[in-house]
Structure formats: structure tokens, C-alpha cells
Amino acid sequence: MSVPRRSPEGRPERPNDHVLTSIEICAGAGGQAIGLHQAGFKHLALVEIDPYAVKTLRENIKSLDEWSWEREYCDVLSGDVNDFRPLPNADGSQADLQKSVNFFGRPLLKKELDLLAGGVPCPPFSHAGKQLGKDDERDLFPRMLELVDELHPRAVMIENVRGIKDAKFEEYRRYIEARLQGGRAQRPETGVEEVFDGLGYEVCEWDVLEASDFGVPQLRPRAVLVAIRKDVLGDLKFVWPTATQAPKSVFVALKESMEDRYKPYISAGGEIAELAKDRLAEWKRLASLAADARKDGGVAPTLVGGSKKHGGADLGPSRAKAAWKNLGVSGMGVANGYEEGERKESQGRDLFGSDGPMLTVEQAAIIQGFPDNWKFTGGKTAQYRQVGNAFPPPVAQAVGKAIADVLYAARVRDARAEGERRDALPGQGASAVADSLDDRQRAGV
Structure with a gap:
């Protein structure tokens, strides 16, 4: 269901039982959220600490028709994910999720969520950082595991830089897998090997996807973990996404926007x-x-x-700048848009520098695979950082689609089993079977 039907009052009608719900932590400016949305998931919450990214999420959800479901049912929460409370506390204190009550008619229950996703911060494992891994205070894998335990969603998706797949982090990966599906691993805090019972999941895949294989005009390898609750997966198989199309070149991706940027000056006539x-x-x-x-x-x-x-925004270290120069682009900064460039008289640097034009934020967003209608808030540097730190939406969509296929297949399988159960219990009466099914649905199973 891409856009909800409208009630006479203009509000989205309550979705049917086939909606796939998700919560995303470390949502950034929405790269992963967009991809999962395109794959069919509807977000109950997007949690992000950066105020500019939070405003970007809120403004786009407010203005874009295709996000009308989220306008009604999704909380965009600004703050530290360590403070995020998706469920009511045992003492009766209120959960952070408020709008989802309009969807369920009550607070979210454990085991009710379809997907918990997150692009946990990459510095602990990034080749560009110090690679402190589990010893880095920015490592939010532990918090992700806490939320998995708390929510017990049907599926889990965690995205990170490819550096987490390096050999030096093998023991830490084994620990994450053991926490999810059970097994023997060293506890990071102590270094002592333990046998973990697991949280009831099967880690279906933890591998690297290259963004250019999914139509993104950029070399951007990302490590993605997918785990599905064992009672949901059952006899089904998760199919890891494969390349959807040949790589798209920067020339093809940016040709139209480059022509648009030079057009006012070509139209002006004369030497310019x-x-x-x-x-x-x-x-x-x-x-x-x-x-x-x-x-x-x-x-x-x-x-x-x-x-x-x-400092300010640029397109990366020296090697990256050299690669950009070979593409006819200056990597020494990010360009102002036309009006801002005219006001600041920066077009000599932005468009007419000897190393070629600098990219605008909008062009960087094209390179990341963002939709044209997704707008960013904040100053130029803040906007560029939101773009540069994002998970490309087409890659998130491919993974989300693979997860959704399993979740939908599980629903069909379970509905068929329920039908067979109904047929086997004619003496019980249809109402008794229906009551049983309603009880299990309320329990989130």
C-alpha cells in the first residue's frame, strides 16, 4: 500500500493487516528509511540525534504525498538512541511512541513489530577512523541488541561500513551473531568466552553489498546484517540481494544537472x-x-x-579528490546553489575553477541515490554531511524487499496453517478458531 486511502475528514484510514511496520534507529537524513519505504515498509518511528537530520526527516514527511502514512503514524524522535523507549515501562510510564497508538489502538507490544533497522555509527569500524571497534564509545551495536531483546521484531537489519568485516573484528562479529542466534563467543566487556542462548533469531546473512550494483553511481560498499526470528523464518529461505543493474556513470547521473547549472551563464551571452x-x-x-x-x-x-x-565539507581524502578530478569534478569543496552563489559571488570557484565544477548538495544526493524530491535542511555543510553519511536508498530498498518477501511468505504460510487447523476442528466452531487467532495476533505472534 503506497499511499493510504483517505477518510471523509482527509485523514489516512487505518491500514489493513498486510502493512509491514518498521522502527529505525540512527536514521540520519533518511537514506535507509526511503529505501525501506520503497520496499513496502511503513515506519512507526525514526530516531536520530542530529537536529538538522531530524528536521530533514520531519519536513519531507510533512510535505511529500507518498509519506502521508508516516505523517499519521510515525514519530520522528530527536535524541540519543540510548534514551529511546519504544514500549511502556513496567512502572506504567509512557513509551516514546505516541502516533503508533493511532495505528494499533494501543501501545506497541513486544513481538508485534515487523522490522527493526539501523545504520549504527560507522567510526568504530571505518577505515577512515581509528577502528577502535567495540572499545569505541560510538559503538551502538550493544544498544541495537538491547532493542532487539526489548521489541523482539520479526526481522532485524543492521547496516555499517565494510570495515566491520575485517579480520580484526571477527571475534566481535561472532559475539553479535551469538547474541542473536545463540552460540559460543567472547563477551567484549571481559574477553571471557561464554555460551549464549541467543534471542531467537537466525542470522541469514552478514555480507557486503556494493552500491554501484544497484544503480547508485558510486563505489560505496556497505556491510549489512539480516536476522529473522526463527519462528517467522521456519522453513523459508532469505535470498540475499544480487546486482539489479549495470553501474551508472557519473556522466549519465549528473549530465542534466550540470547542464542546468551552466545554463544561466550560457543564456547570458558574451564572454561568460x-x-x-x-x-x-x-x-x-x-x-x-x-x-x-x-x-x-x-x-x-x-x-x-x-x-x-x-571543518567544512569536501569530497574526501587525496585519493578521492584525484578520482573526482578524473571525472572532471573538483573535490576541494561543495558548491553553492545558483542564487547563493550569485549572492556570495562564489561561482568562479563553484563552476569555473581550473579543476572543474564542484558538486552541489543536490548533485551529491544524486550520487547517493536519493529521490529528486527529497530536500535537506540546515546550512550547506550540514546538508552535505547528511548526504555523505547516508545509506544509499536503492541498496536499502533491495535488502528491504528481500526481507519483505520472507515476511509476506511467512504470513501466507501461517494463514494456510490456520486454515488447515480450522478445517481439522469443525466441532470447535469457526468462532473458537477465530478467537484463538485473535488472541495470538494480540500477543504479536
């Missing part, structure tokens, strides 16, 4: 028009040459979002 024509032609020459000649098909290097501790 000739300069604009020359610079646009040179960008097209270099970008198309890379698309034809390079083994990677002329895709972009990995965008780097950076952090608040390090």
Missing part, C-alpha cells in the same frame, strides 16, 4: 557564455571518457560525510 560552454564541454569530455575507459564504468568514489569536528 563562452566560458560556460567551454567548461561544460570539458566536464562532459572527462566524465564520458571515464565512463567509457575505466573498469568501474566511471562511477564516483565514496562520498565522505565527515564530522562536526572537522
Whole structure:
């Protein structure tokens, strides 16, 4: 169900039983949320600590028609995920989820959520960072496991940088898997090996996906863990996503937007028009040459979002800047849009520099696979960091679709089993079977 039906009052009607619900932590500016939404999931909560990213999520949900379901039922929560409380506490204190009561008619229950997802912070495992792993205070895998235990969702999806798959983190990965599905592993806090009972999940896959295999014009490998609750998976098989299309080049991805950026200057006539024509032609020459000649098909290097501790936005370290230069793009900063560039008189740097044009935030978003209508809030640097730190939506969509296939198949299987049970108990009466099914649904099983 992509857009809810409307009631006479203009509010979305309550969805039917086939809606797949999700909660996402560390949601950022919405890259993963968009992909999961496109895969058919409806978000009950998006939790994010960065205020600019929170505003981005809220503004897009407020303005985009395709997000009308979330306008009614999704809480966009600003704050530390360690303080997030999705369920009511034992003392009766209220849960953080308020809008979902409109969906369920009551607070969310344990085992009721379909998917818990999160792009937990990457610095602990990033090749660009110190790779402290479990010893890094920014490691939020422990909090993710706490939420899995608390919510007991039907499926779990965790995204991180590929560095977590490095050999030095093998023991930590074994611990995460043991916590989810049971097994022997070293407890990170003590280094003592233990046997864990697990939380009732099967880790179906923990592997690396390359964004360029899913239509994203960028080399961006991401490690993704998918675990499905054992009672849900049963005899079903999770199918890991495979490449959906050939890599899209930067030339193809940015051609239209580059033409649009130079168009006002070409239309102005005179010397500036000739300069604009020359610079646009040179960008097209270099970008198309890379698309034809390079083994990677002329895709972009990995965008780097950076952090608040390090100056303004740029397109990464020296190696990345050299790769951008071969694509006809200057990696020394991020360009202002047309109006801002005119006001600040920065177009000499932004569009007409000797190393080629700098990317705008909007063009960086294209490189990440964001939809054209998804807008970012904050200043230019804040916007670029939201884009650069995102999980590309097309990759999230592919993983989400694979998870959704299992969850829908499980519903069909369980409904068939319920029908067979009904047929086997004619003396019980249809109402007794229906009552039994209602009881189990209320329990979230």
C-alpha cells in the first residue's frame, strides 16, 4: 500500500493487516528509511540525534504525498538512541511512541513489530577512523541488541561500513551473531568466552553489498546484517540481494544537472557564455571518457560525510579528490546553489575553477541515490554531511524487499496453517478458531 486511502475528514484510514511496520534507529537524513519505504515498509518511528537530520526527516514527511502514512503514524524522535523507549515501562510510564497508538489502538507490544533497522555509527569500524571497534564509545551495536531483546521484531537489519568485516573484528562479529542466534563467543566487556542462548533469531546473512550494483553511481560498499526470528523464518529461505543493474556513470547521473547549472551563464551571452560552454564541454569530455575507459564504468568514489569536528565539507581524502578530478569534478569543496552563489559571488570557484565544477548538495544526493524530491535542511555543510553519511536508498530498498518477501511468505504460510487447523476442528466452531487467532495476533505472534 503506497499511499493510504483517505477518510471523509482527509485523514489516512487505518491500514489493513498486510502493512509491514518498521522502527529505525540512527536514521540520519533518511537514506535507509526511503529505501525501506520503497520496499513496502511503513515506519512507526525514526530516531536520530542530529537536529538538522531530524528536521530533514520531519519536513519531507510533512510535505511529500507518498509519506502521508508516516505523517499519521510515525514519530520522528530527536535524541540519543540510548534514551529511546519504544514500549511502556513496567512502572506504567509512557513509551516514546505516541502516533503508533493511532495505528494499533494501543501501545506497541513486544513481538508485534515487523522490522527493526539501523545504520549504527560507522567510526568504530571505518577505515577512515581509528577502528577502535567495540572499545569505541560510538559503538551502538550493544544498544541495537538491547532493542532487539526489548521489541523482539520479526526481522532485524543492521547496516555499517565494510570495515566491520575485517579480520580484526571477527571475534566481535561472532559475539553479535551469538547474541542473536545463540552460540559460543567472547563477551567484549571481559574477553571471557561464554555460551549464549541467543534471542531467537537466525542470522541469514552478514555480507557486503556494493552500491554501484544497484544503480547508485558510486563505489560505496556497505556491510549489512539480516536476522529473522526463527519462528517467522521456519522453513523459508532469505535470498540475499544480487546486482539489479549495470553501474551508472557519473556522466549519465549528473549530465542534466550540470547542464542546468551552466545554463544561466550560457543564456547570458558574451564572454561568460563562452566560458560556460567551454567548461561544460570539458566536464562532459572527462566524465564520458571515464565512463567509457575505466573498469568501474566511471562511477564516483565514496562520498565522505565527515564530522562536526572537522571543518567544512569536501569530497574526501587525496585519493578521492584525484578520482573526482578524473571525472572532471573538483573535490576541494561543495558548491553553492545558483542564487547563493550569485549572492556570495562564489561561482568562479563553484563552476569555473581550473579543476572543474564542484558538486552541489543536490548533485551529491544524486550520487547517493536519493529521490529528486527529497530536500535537506540546515546550512550547506550540514546538508552535505547528511548526504555523505547516508545509506544509499536503492541498496536499502533491495535488502528491504528481500526481507519483505520472507515476511509476506511467512504470513501466507501461517494463514494456510490456520486454515488447515480450522478445517481439522469443525466441532470447535469457526468462532473458537477465530478467537484463538485473535488472541495470538494480540500477543504479536
